[in-house]
Amino acid sequence: MAYRVGAILFLSGLVHLVVLVASGTTWEGPLSYRKAMTFGLSFGLTLATLAWATSFLRMNERTRTTLLGAFTVVSVVEVALVTMQVWRGVPSHFNFETGFDTLVSMTLALGGAVIIVTVAGFTAAALRSTSGLSPSMLLALRFGLVVLIGALAVGAIMIADGVRVSRGGDPQLAYTTAGALKPVHFVAMHAILVVPALAWLMRFTTWPERRRTRVIQATAVLYAIAVAGTWVVFG
Template sequence: MSIQQLRRSAVRPVERAAYRVGAVLFASGLVHLVVLVASGTSWEGPLSYRKAMTFGLSFGLTLATLAWATSFLRINEKTRTALLGAFTVVSVVEVALVTMQVWRGVPSHFNFETPFDSFVSMTLALGGAVIIVTVLGFTIAALRSTSGLSPSMLLALRFGLVTLIAALAVGAVMIADGVSLSRGGHLELAYTTAGALKPVHFVAMHAILVIPALAWLLRFTTWTERKRTRVIAATAALYAVVIAGTWLVFS
């Protein structure tokens, strides 16, 4: 392997930072799982420790996954650093604010009771917008990419990122509907409406891990690249069916 190839295969500083931050966020989720179980409090509702748990676990896993998956893309390094750096920072902000509100005993989303709570709710919504922009940047890079990747991995990355955009769009709908209902005086309905979309949001979020991970594992088989690509295409189609089924069942 040449020095140039070694440099390409090395973990970039921004990716290393994302992995470390992702590990901390994931650990935070695990801590809140222990707190939730030990406290014996409810797993349901906007005040549950479950919310701090799920945000920590989900953002930690998604941040590390995005850093790993996008490391295969050939894009301008400054652009990569800006996109992944922004996603890392906003992940910390989202988890920190949600965790803070849980420990304060107040809802983190759709809460406009005080100026401070309103600031937190709107910051969380703004963070969601930043996340969409950063993932969209990586998605455009994947759709434009035509070299440097095997067809199976390129297909996996494209499907994973496009599906992640769809998951974020569902999240945006959840926030928009919740804010509208909350400001209209229907706070309980806001949480119920948003909660109905959580399953499809969750399933779509993790396609960026499942499909590229499968493409990476297939590299260790003796199959031809054409067969690997067919397997990825079939798996992606099945995953899309699962997403659609989740939407029909839970929405």
């Protein structure tokens, strides 16, 4: 189900890419179709990635279903609300102009909190796991999930700063302030795909497990440097 929903969300992002190009409207700003596009693509890819990556973890099936189910539902809610606001021609985040827009903005923020809780649950399971996985895959999953937590923390900072500035009476500055950390958020978000995918692909080589683990260790260090470098440049 998570794969199917992820595919639908990803497709919605592609549809909005077509709409964006065909309409000839701006790629910038909170009212652009680009926002619906990026949310659809990002949540679709992240949902499918999380479903795939966490399938390797040994954990209680009820817990897994609850966490993944919550992440799936909140992904749909986030994409649907952002898309709705784009088509209404109003900002989705930091918008407190009306009671309805305030409800949408606060629901999006609450959705972010739910996402953090679900990912934290999977991260805890990965950190507790000691058997059933090769050392290279276990390291890749732990690293990817921990960095994903970091990406979500950056997202929380973006929302908190944006709300503070917007409540202070300058919504346009709120979008600029929050948007400055988007590159860091993007790079950190996809460690959960890149590093475990590399560990999975190396299973088809003749390399011994010790070499695979060293490759993952080196990749993790390089990825961490990339995230830190992005923070220095854009943060």
